[in-house]
Amino acid sequence: NAGVTQTPKFRVLKTGQSMTLLCAQDMNHEYMYWYRQDPGMGLRLIHYSVGEGTTAKGEVPDGYNVSRLKKQNFLLGLESAAPSQTSVYFCASSNGAFTGELFFGEGSRLTVL
Amino acid sequence: KQEVTQIPAALSVPEGENLVLNCSFTDSAIYNLQWFRQDPGKGLTSLLLIQSSQREQTSGRLNASLDKSSGRSTLYIAASQPGDSATYLCAVRRGNQFYFGTGTSLTVIP
Numbered sequence: 001n002a003g004v005t006q007t008p009k010f011r012v013l014k015t016g017q018s019m020t021l022l023c024a025q026d027m028n029h030e031y032m033y034w035y036r037q038d039p040g041m042g043l044r045l046i047h048y049s050v051g052e053g054t055t056a057k058g059e060v061p062d063g064y065n066v067s068r069l070k071k072q073n074f075l076l077g078l079e080s081a082a083p084s085q086t087s088v089y090f091c092a093s094s095n096g097a098f099t100g101e102l103f104f105g106e107g108s109r110l111t112v113l
Numbered sequence: 114k115q116e117v118t119q120i121p122a123a124l125s126v127p128e129g130e131n132l133v134l135n136c137s138f139t140d141s142a143i144y145n146l147q148w149f150r151q152d153p154g155k156g157l158t159s160l161l162l163i164q165s166s167q168r169e170q171t172s173g174r175l176n177a178s179l180d181k182s183s184g185r186s187t188l189y190i191a192a193s194q195p196g197d198s199a200t201y202l203c204a205v206r207r208g209n210q211f212y213f214g215t216g217t218s219l220t221v222i223p
Contacts, residue, residue: 043202043213045211092157092211096147099144101145106155107155
Protein backbone atom coordinates (compact mmCIF):
# COMPACT_ATOMS: atom_id res chain seq x y z
CA ASN A 1 0.00 0.00 0.00
CA ALA A 2 2.72 2.49 -0.92
CA GLY A 3 0.45 4.85 -2.92
CA VAL A 4 2.39 8.06 -3.61
CA THR A 5 5.94 8.24 -2.28
CA GLN A 6 8.10 11.36 -2.21
CA THR A 7 11.85 11.54 -1.67
CA PRO A 8 13.56 13.19 0.06
CA LYS A 9 11.25 14.22 2.90
CA PHE A 10 13.53 17.00 4.11
CA ARG A 11 16.27 18.98 2.42
CA VAL A 12 18.24 22.11 3.15
CA LEU A 13 19.87 23.92 0.24
CA LYS A 14 21.98 26.99 -0.18
CA THR A 15 20.91 29.67 -2.63
CA GLY A 16 21.97 28.71 -6.13
CA GLN A 17 22.20 24.99 -5.54
CA SER A 18 20.17 22.53 -7.56
CA MET A 19 18.17 19.51 -6.54
CA THR A 20 15.52 17.08 -7.70
CA LEU A 21 12.46 15.84 -5.86
CA LEU A 22 11.22 12.41 -6.85
CA CYS A 23 7.60 11.32 -6.81
CA ALA A 24 6.67 7.68 -7.41
CA GLN A 25 3.19 6.18 -7.56
CA ASP A 26 2.27 2.52 -7.78
CA MET A 27 -1.41 2.93 -8.76
CA ASN A 28 -0.85 3.10 -12.52
CA HIS A 29 -2.24 6.65 -12.54
CA GLU A 30 -2.14 8.75 -15.68
CA TYR A 31 -2.17 12.17 -14.03
CA MET A 32 0.51 13.45 -11.69
CA TYR A 33 0.89 16.84 -10.04
CA TRP A 34 3.39 18.91 -8.09
CA TYR A 35 2.04 21.47 -5.62
CA ARG A 36 3.65 23.76 -3.13
CA GLN A 37 1.99 24.71 0.14
CA ASP A 38 2.84 27.92 1.94
CA PRO A 39 1.18 29.44 5.03
CA GLY A 40 -1.76 31.59 4.04
CA MET A 41 -1.39 30.69 0.34
CA GLY A 42 -2.96 27.27 0.23
CA LEU A 43 -1.94 24.70 -2.35
CA ARG A 44 -0.58 26.07 -5.62
CA LEU A 45 -0.01 23.97 -8.71
CA ILE A 46 3.55 24.08 -10.07
CA HIS A 47 3.50 21.59 -12.95
CA TYR A 48 1.47 18.59 -13.91
CA SER A 49 1.50 15.67 -16.31
CA VAL A 50 -1.37 13.89 -18.03
CA GLY A 51 0.70 10.92 -19.14
CA GLU A 52 4.15 9.52 -19.72
CA GLY A 53 6.30 11.94 -21.68
CA THR A 54 3.96 14.91 -21.16
CA THR A 55 4.24 17.92 -18.85
CA ALA A 56 2.39 21.20 -18.50
CA LYS A 57 2.74 24.40 -16.50
CA GLY A 58 0.57 25.16 -13.56
CA GLU A 59 -0.04 28.34 -11.63
CA VAL A 60 3.53 28.93 -10.35
CA PRO A 61 5.99 27.19 -12.71
CA ASP A 62 8.86 29.70 -12.71
CA GLY A 63 12.12 28.35 -11.31
CA TYR A 64 11.02 24.72 -11.62
CA ASN A 65 11.34 22.03 -14.26
CA VAL A 66 9.72 18.61 -14.44
CA SER A 67 10.05 15.35 -16.30
CA ARG A 68 7.85 12.27 -16.68
CA LEU A 69 10.01 9.72 -18.43
CA LYS A 70 8.23 6.81 -16.80
CA LYS A 71 4.53 6.61 -16.03
CA GLN A 72 5.11 5.92 -12.36
CA ASN A 73 7.61 8.72 -11.73
CA PHE A 74 7.33 12.51 -11.80
CA LEU A 75 10.45 14.53 -11.05
CA LEU A 76 10.53 18.15 -9.91
CA GLY A 77 13.81 20.01 -10.40
CA LEU A 78 15.12 23.26 -9.02
CA GLU A 79 18.01 24.43 -11.18
CA SER A 80 19.10 27.36 -9.02
CA ALA A 81 17.33 27.41 -5.67
CA ALA A 82 16.13 30.70 -4.19
CA PRO A 83 14.89 31.46 -0.65
CA SER A 84 11.41 32.07 -2.14
CA GLN A 85 11.31 28.35 -2.96
CA THR A 86 11.38 27.44 0.71
CA SER A 87 8.14 25.51 1.03
CA VAL A 88 6.49 22.15 1.49
CA TYR A 89 6.13 20.33 -1.80
CA PHE A 90 3.40 17.78 -2.40
CA CYS A 91 3.06 15.29 -5.20
CA ALA A 92 -0.34 13.91 -6.09
CA SER A 93 -1.75 11.50 -8.63
CA SER A 94 -5.09 10.55 -10.11
CA ASN A 95 -6.35 8.10 -12.69
CA GLY A 96 -7.29 9.22 -16.18
CA ALA A 97 -11.02 9.28 -15.56
CA PHE A 98 -12.33 12.73 -14.75
CA THR A 99 -14.25 11.21 -11.87
CA GLY A 100 -11.08 9.89 -10.28
CA GLU A 101 -9.87 10.55 -6.78
CA LEU A 102 -6.71 12.51 -5.99
CA PHE A 103 -4.06 10.90 -3.79
CA PHE A 104 -1.21 12.78 -2.10
CA GLY A 105 2.27 11.95 -0.94
CA GLU A 106 3.51 12.86 2.53
CA GLY A 107 5.31 15.97 1.36
CA SER A 108 8.89 17.19 1.04
CA ARG A 109 9.99 20.08 3.20
CA LEU A 110 12.59 22.21 1.46
CA THR A 111 14.51 25.05 3.07
CA VAL A 112 16.68 27.35 0.95
CA LEU A 113 19.17 29.44 2.92
CA LYS B 114 -11.29 30.70 -13.01
CA GLN B 115 -12.71 28.43 -10.34
CA GLU B 116 -12.53 29.92 -6.86
CA VAL B 117 -12.98 27.70 -3.80
CA THR B 118 -13.70 29.23 -0.40
CA GLN B 119 -13.82 27.66 3.02
CA ILE B 120 -15.34 29.52 5.92
CA PRO B 121 -14.51 29.72 8.74
CA ALA B 122 -10.73 29.55 8.54
CA ALA B 123 -10.62 28.21 12.08
CA LEU B 124 -13.12 26.54 14.37
CA SER B 125 -12.91 25.40 17.97
CA VAL B 126 -15.56 23.15 19.53
CA PRO B 127 -15.93 21.09 22.71
CA GLU B 128 -15.67 17.33 22.43
CA GLY B 129 -18.90 15.57 21.54
CA GLU B 130 -20.36 18.41 19.55
CA ASN B 131 -21.67 17.92 16.02
CA LEU B 132 -20.21 20.38 13.53
CA VAL B 133 -20.41 21.48 9.91
CA LEU B 134 -17.59 22.69 7.70
CA ASN B 135 -18.41 24.67 4.60
CA CYS B 136 -16.97 24.76 1.11
CA SER B 137 -18.20 26.97 -1.71
CA PHE B 138 -17.12 27.17 -5.34
CA THR B 139 -17.88 29.64 -8.08
CA ASP B 140 -18.22 27.40 -11.16
CA SER B 141 -20.79 24.62 -10.90
CA ALA B 142 -19.33 22.70 -13.87
CA ILE B 143 -17.36 20.28 -11.74
CA TYR B 144 -16.73 16.56 -12.08
CA ASN B 145 -16.39 15.81 -8.40
CA LEU B 146 -15.62 17.27 -5.00
CA GLN B 147 -13.22 15.78 -2.50
CA TRP B 148 -12.73 16.44 1.20
CA PHE B 149 -9.28 16.00 2.72
CA ARG B 150 -7.80 16.01 6.17
CA GLN B 151 -4.32 17.35 6.86
CA ASP B 152 -2.53 16.85 10.15
CA PRO B 153 0.38 19.18 11.02
CA GLY B 154 3.49 18.32 9.03
CA LYS B 155 1.68 15.62 7.07
CA GLY B 156 0.19 15.11 3.65
CA LEU B 157 -3.45 15.32 2.65
CA THR B 158 -5.58 12.26 3.37
CA SER B 159 -8.72 11.78 1.33
CA LEU B 160 -11.86 11.54 3.46
CA LEU B 161 -14.76 11.55 1.02
CA LEU B 162 -15.24 11.85 -2.72
CA ILE B 163 -18.58 13.01 -4.13
CA GLN B 164 -19.21 12.70 -7.85
CA SER B 165 -21.10 15.52 -9.56
CA SER B 166 -24.15 13.28 -9.97
CA GLN B 167 -24.30 12.47 -6.25
CA ARG B 168 -25.83 14.45 -3.42
CA GLU B 169 -23.92 13.00 -0.47
CA GLN B 170 -21.40 10.48 0.75
CA THR B 171 -20.95 8.98 4.21
CA SER B 172 -18.04 7.38 5.98
CA GLY B 173 -18.40 6.59 9.65
CA ARG B 174 -19.06 9.83 11.54
CA LEU B 175 -18.49 11.90 8.42
CA ASN B 176 -21.14 12.97 5.94
CA ALA B 177 -20.46 15.18 2.95
CA SER B 178 -23.15 16.80 0.86
CA LEU B 179 -22.96 18.47 -2.52
CA ASP B 180 -25.28 21.06 -4.06
CA LYS B 181 -23.77 21.78 -7.44
CA SER B 182 -26.35 24.31 -8.50
CA SER B 183 -25.63 26.55 -5.53
CA GLY B 184 -21.90 25.82 -5.56
CA ARG B 185 -21.78 24.48 -2.04
CA SER B 186 -20.64 21.45 -0.09
CA THR B 187 -20.72 20.70 3.60
CA LEU B 188 -18.78 18.23 5.70
CA TYR B 189 -20.72 17.12 8.76
CA ILE B 190 -18.77 15.58 11.63
CA ALA B 191 -20.84 13.85 14.27
CA ALA B 192 -19.83 13.51 17.91
CA SER B 193 -16.50 15.24 17.47
CA GLN B 194 -13.39 13.85 19.18
CA PRO B 195 -10.00 15.41 19.99
CA GLY B 196 -8.51 13.15 17.32
CA ASP B 197 -10.57 15.02 14.73
CA SER B 198 -8.41 18.09 15.29
CA ALA B 199 -6.78 18.85 11.93
CA THR B 200 -7.14 21.08 8.90
CA TYR B 201 -9.89 20.10 6.50
CA LEU B 202 -9.63 21.05 2.84
CA CYS B 203 -12.06 20.68 -0.01
CA ALA B 204 -11.13 20.42 -3.67
CA VAL B 205 -13.24 20.47 -6.81
CA ARG B 206 -12.23 18.79 -10.03
CA ARG B 207 -12.82 20.02 -13.55
CA GLY B 208 -11.12 18.06 -16.28
CA ASN B 209 -7.57 17.31 -15.21
CA GLN B 210 -7.42 20.28 -12.84
CA PHE B 211 -8.14 20.43 -9.13
CA TYR B 212 -9.01 23.62 -7.26
CA PHE B 213 -8.45 23.78 -3.53
CA GLY B 214 -9.84 25.83 -0.71
CA THR B 215 -7.43 27.14 1.93
CA GLY B 216 -8.94 24.91 4.59
CA THR B 217 -10.64 25.09 7.96
CA SER B 218 -8.46 24.43 10.99
CA LEU B 219 -10.52 22.44 13.49
CA THR B 220 -9.69 22.10 17.17
CA VAL B 221 -11.77 19.76 19.31
CA ILE B 222 -11.32 20.57 23.00
CA PRO B 223 -11.41 17.62 25.42
